[in-house]
Amino acid sequence: MEGLLSSVFESGVGSLSALVLGLSFGFCYCFTTAVYRLAFHPLAKYPGPFLNKLTDWVVFHRTTKGDRHLLEWREHQKYGPFVRIGPNTVSVNSLSGFKAIHGSRLSNVEKSPWYLTVIATVGSAMTSSIIDRARHAFHRRVLDNALSDVAIKSAEGIITENVHIWCKHLVDGSSNPESWSSPKNIGEWSTYLSYDIMGDLTFGKRFNCMDSEEHRYVPPLLLNASKMVYVLGMLPFEPLIRPFYRTRIMNILGGQMARDNLKFNDYAAAQMKERIAAETDDSKPTRKDLTHYLRNAKDPQTGKGFNLTELCGESSLLIAAGSDTTSVALSATIFYLLHNPTALDKLTSIIRTTFTCPEDIDSKTINNLHYLRGCFEEALRLSPAVPAHLPRKVLPGGLTIDDHHFPAGTILTTPPYTINHNEEYYPDPFSFRPERWIVDPEAPDDDISSERSVALARSAFTTFVIGPRGCAGKRLAYSELSLTLAHLLLSYDMRISPGTEGVGGGDPNHKNEGRRRPDEYQLDECFLAYRDGPIAEFRPRKN
Template identity: 40%
Template structure:
């Protein structure tokens, strides 16, 4: 009797287990053998499940892995059941370009799910994106940034003063021969970029250049964004409330990020009067006033998501470009010496160094920054796009509607067909005069080839709206530091931020600035000392 009852209990469980196993095996066989993307090479785990992308995102080396996969398999790599990574300039244009038949993939749903609203940076809907982007583009337009120039310069002045300061045990006389106390440029570039974005978005600096009170944000934001990045590949992790079980710390990080974003938005809304110089929030609120009643473009949740993601995107990426430029200049002395010779004679005083024709004429400065961003992009991984009808053809390969495509910034920036000797810091690769033995057309073609794969701000309609602001910030900041100070790597800390054997997968190159892919790049170093030049 009891045996019959036991058998009747276990038989359905066994049957269900068999069915589940057969179903899973069927999916695996289909994805590996019969799926329309089955012919494309890639890691075995990636072909059968998006857990592959989750695992690589948790490891923080997704950018390195994409490059290794393309070096092994070629320009097309299947890294998910329905995902292809492309590593060509043609692919970059056809996936992200202005006329590309693509939109942001479902990966971005996780952002609106956490912030409970849409931002111009993450919304999938094309029409909504264009409306929101129009407002943000106006907020960060040439005329708007010009009106904010003094706010930006105020922070850069504070930054350059802090670079030259010493601890109490050292001299604080900037005119002496002594070097400053060592500065970790990752930290100080973060302080500067976050303070600027706080002023620009909320009319309220985070005060990181002044003291440590708000510096905790530097951990909260990238960890929160990385949590979104990890779960974006498999959104059901959040939908089924499995974050606490699978990634407890990750879930906590995202909640801290959300809390910070809500706090900043609430503080800005509490301001009774509009700021003298309109900030980004002013434009968002004004667009709501001009909208038809009950049809505001930015809901309260949208305001939180928009401003917080703008701060993250505009701060972390710019900070990485600043610290990477210092890293590569100081590890490549001829480039550093050439930059000093370009900057110092052009300006008779520090305050002359601001956005304008003279600064824009510093072509070596721009080349040094571009080359640093090529080697160390602020967003090193792949931004997924889903194909719309009628699909797209890339290098004779047709991809149908519904397939996810993308280009890893780090991988294409190290594509040897576009950037020969790609791990060598060569600012001259951006300048036509580098090729004196070639015709003008031949030299220009080489530079155009380099530009064809260059995407530190992405490209097309979904490219970074703050690119103009970022480049002005970068040019002024680097130029002022070079004009004001002599620089050196702190003795004993010359290898901070460098690669080397034993430092992990794909991190063996001593001269490469190391990135951790947390959707945005995170770095450490270089450790630099400054001395006021005479």
């Protein structure tokens, strides 16, 4: 009996010793890591919140809340143009930094490992997520060919047809031609329009979101899929779970977001396969939509095109970029016009004196309406569709920005919301002022409309990025926004629905300082952005 007790006692002491040893080792590791990151790390000299310097869990937590863009803007206000937001990550808020990181094929950076999460969750690479430069260049050349001037010009009729349907829905609910319509949530209706246009332009078919509920479940799927990729990609141990994406295990552990991600990407692939099958059916006429151009475009340098797996990956990109980002831009522009009546009246007057009927509206004339373009560029500046996350990894040899040298492996990010609200480039940064995009030859140098000020504003405009990784669909987005706003304001009046003035804007009593501006269109960041409102009413214009 005594031997047994002695054996149990010795076993307990041994287990306790192992536990103490393990805890001691863990403490020593955490302590030495903290000391290194605070005092000896190559980024130790850069200011930032204390906890951010110690761990990436802080940024991970921010991605779950939707406020990362607001918090990092505030931190740049406090700490300056370089803020250490993670142990190995620096956020850069300067024009020189933006150009050094994104502006040239020679920039000594590549997309960060976060984009590997995108590839793993989609199931294949797409142009926006490819890290390898040569492979990206191939994809981009093919995509640019598909989005050529000829292709965009041919899309005008399709866009206009959808816009006419949209406008008719907006005036639904009015009891007579002079009364206001029933209230419409523009955040939702902009999504319906952009999704139907995307379907028409990409897959040769309208999804009829404006007319029925059948496909309206897809845009929320996209946002949930975006949030899943965004959040999980920021986990410090993400590489360990990457093999489980798109599996039953992840669908259980990841919950609804994981299931929505799988459902969305499978949906996108199915749409592409269906469209390809239609094109190979000789009994049907060929529709020259984006899929047609993608399927038939060849890399000018190699003569190669996309294979089926690559086309399915591009399908997810085209749905996201072709519908959600344009929807944010349109709903934000309408929000800011409704909350700035002087700008709305001016733009309406310009459009109604330029065109006499909808048939007069064409891209050539629209491109000369500088105030129209200024309105949606200002909205895109204030509320960018991708508010915070553009990470790049520094390559061997390092990168120097304004005498600051960043060693290989450093992650640099240039948050669009932060740079777009930098007072150095955009005086009075939270005000909606379309004039800042239009040169007035008689304006003094310190005026926002001076040639120098407008050039500075344009060079610092981060919403579409710049350089070889810039948005391939920018011209198409501009065409869609211009045609939509021109047709809408030519034929219809609009107003904020009485009693809903606060929808879409900030709450003066919100606990988060960045959410307190009633005249700022609020974005709940998820790499892309959730949004709501404004609530508007419409009626045919009075002659």
